[in-house]
Amino acid sequence: MTRLRRASKQPVGIAFLRGGLLVAAVSGRWARVPLPADAVRPSPTEENLAAPAEAARALRAGLRQLGMSPARRGDAVLVLPDRAVHAGLGAPFGPGRGGPSLRRLRAGLIAGLGGRSGAMDEGELGARFRFGTLLSGSFRRRTALGAVSGSRVVRQYEAVAEAAGLAVRWVDAASLSVLPEWLAATASGSRVLLLLHRSHFVVAAASGGVLSRFRMKLRAALDPAPPLQAVRLLPDAEAPVEIRGAGSAELAEALDHLGYAVEAPAEANGAEPEGLPPIEGAALQALLARVGARPVPPAPRPHADGGSG
Amino acid sequence: MAHPPRGIQLARTTPTGLLRATEAVLVAALFVAAWGAASFGRTRTEIAAESGPASPTGGATSTLAASPDAAGAIAALLEAGVVRGPRLSHALDRALAAAPPGFRITSIEVRPLGRPGVVEAAVAAEVTSEPAVAAFLAALSREAAVPGSGVITETRRPERATVVRITFSLATAEPAP
Numbered sequence: 087m088t089r090l091r092r093a094s095k096q097p098v099g100i101a102f103l104r105g106g107l108l109v110a111a112v113s114g115r116w117a118r119v120p121l122p123a124d125a126v127r128p129s130p131t132e133e134n135l136a137a138p139a140e141a142a143r144a145l146r147a148g149l150r151q152l153g154m155s156p157a158r159r160g161d162a163v164l165v166l167p168d169r170a171v172h173a174g175l176g177a178p179f180g181p182g183r184g185g186p187s188l189r190r191l192r193a194g195l196i197a198g199l200g201g202r203s204g205a206m207d208e209g210e211l212g213a214r215f216r217f218g219t220l221l222s223g224s225f226r227r228r229t230a231l232g233a234v235s236g237s238r239v240v241r242q243y244e245a246v247a248e249a250a251g252l253a254v255r256w257v258d259a260a261s262l263s264v265l266p267e268w269l270a271a272t273a274s275g276s277r278v279l280l281l282l283h284r285s286h287f288v289v290a291a292a293s294g295g296v297l298s299r300f301r302m303k304l305r306a307a308l309d310p311a312p313p314l315q316a317v318r319l320l321p322d323a324e325a326p327v328e329i330r331g332a333g334s335a336e337l338a339e340a341l342d343h344l345g346y347a348v349e350a351p352a353e354a355n356g357a358e359p360e361g362l363p364p365i366e367g368a369a370l371q372a373l374l375a376r377v378g379a380r381p382v383p384p385a386p387r388p389h390a391d392g393g394s395g
Numbered sequence: 396m397a398h399p400p401r402g403i404q405l406a407r408t409t410p411t412g413l414l415r416a417t418e419a420v421l422v423a424a425l426f427v428a429a430w431g432a433a434s435f436g437r438t439r440t441e442i443a444a445e446s447g448p449a450s451p452t453g454g455a456t457s458t459l460a461a462s463p464d465a466a467g468a469i470a471a472l473l474e475a476g477v478v479r480g481p482r483l484s485h486a487l488d489r490a491l492a493a494a495p496p497g498f499r500i501t502s503i504e505v506r507p508l509g510r511p512g513v514v515e516a517a518v519a520a521e522v523t524s525e526p527a528v529a530a531f532l533a534a535l536s537r538e539a540a541v542p543g544s545g546v547i548t549e550t551r552r553p554e555r556a557t558v559v560r561i562t563f564s565l566a567t568a569e570p571a572p
Contacts, residue, residue: 166405171405173403216406216407218405220400220401220402244406256406257404257406258403258404266402267399270399372402376402
């Protein structure tokens with residue numbers, strides 16, 4: 087039977103990893119295309135991509151592996167490495183205080199990048215930085231998680247997608263992308279989320295759907311608060327801890343010994359190098375859903391034509 | 396599970412198609428509701444009473460609209476508390492009240508200006524008296540809520556009133572502490 091319906095355009099998810107690109111389709115298929123080890127150097131202020139043209143070629147290769155012809159490629163959502171942004175949680179604010187609170191948050195984050203927002207007008211701020219917020223809570227009490235990155239930094243990533251003929255619809259960092267859905271699940275109680283990456287980790291706490299704590303920390307050798315300690319420093323020791331990312335099984339065991347209620351999805355251990363990185367995979371799903379797609383859960387292995395990266 | 400909050404967006408894009416149209420309709424409705432609630436006692440009734448052809452008393456009609464491109468940004472400003480509906484309404488009321496005889500405002504469009512607490516209003520008006528334009532600009536300049544204004548186009552029409560488009564910035568929020 088002849089298919090009369092034309093193939094429709096589908097959004098594409100692209101995650102930039104240190105060693106390559108993850109390209110995901112809403113069908114659940116994904117491919118991992120390797121890049122040289124230092125091809126992606128995350129920083130919120132400096133250029134991140136050593137060879138943007140090479141990254142664009144890798145992206146086109148990934149799209150071909152997924153069988154996405156130019157006619158079928160829709161808009162793109164981009165998952166940036168966490169450390170391409172500087173993120174922080176602002177003080178809680180009530181009705182009518184959103185504007186000043188967000189301005190203070192943005193100024194603080196820009197100061198954290200070594201800039202002085204007070205010396206710039208809005209036009210210059212908009213030209214030099216990209217600023218996004220995740221608001222949580224109710225009208226009476228809410229918090230804002232802010233993320234800032236240099237405009238040139240974000241443009242570099244966007245240019246890779248555009249070079250492959252994609253229009254960019256959404257850009258967010260990996261760990262920040264998964265927070266909205268997680269926050270929605272905290273509406274009925276307190277919870278802690280721990281996202282483990284190779285070189286850093288993210289710890290977030292929420293209660294009643296309001297994000298109350300957020301830290302993104304390097305796994306430095308002299309860091310006095312590695313993931314276990316970061317969880318122990320949180321005020322609510324009763325809150326269940328959800329752990330995702332590489333090494334989550336070991337940490338879950340340690341926290342379990344300390345009496346914490348731990349949730350570490352078995353598939354999130356990230357032990358298999360060919361598997362989909364759990365945080366970036368969830369981030370791609372979340373962003374594809376955010377632009378209106380209905381992504382099916384990703385396959386456990388890359389698409390058959392894809393490389394293992 | 397509750398509806399997830401809107402996530403962080405670092406892309407500088409505008410939504411397209413149905414989403415953009417829906418947002419435009421929602422934001423326009425939000426503005427009309429905020430404006431109407433804040434100034435129901437005076438502005439709406441007076442403006443309605445004064446609508447119609449240009450009159451010697453300089454009546455003002457208005458259709459408040461947010462362009463689709465601006466709709467999402469205005470919604471974000473409202474959401475963030477940068478633009479506050481009642482203050483915007485009050486500031487617009489005062490600007491509209493500055494319309495002199497021979498200057499009939501036919502539409503007002505409001506869009507974000509990229510600065511907290513300030514929006515840009517674009518007024519289209521039919522002018523039957525050229526000094527009325529200068530009078531309107533002079534009246535605007537006396538308003539504390541209007542930091543700047545200017546004529547952007549002037550369209551002369553045979554046998555009909557000249558149409559001018561004037562933009563002015565409008566402070567709608569308290570200065571930052």
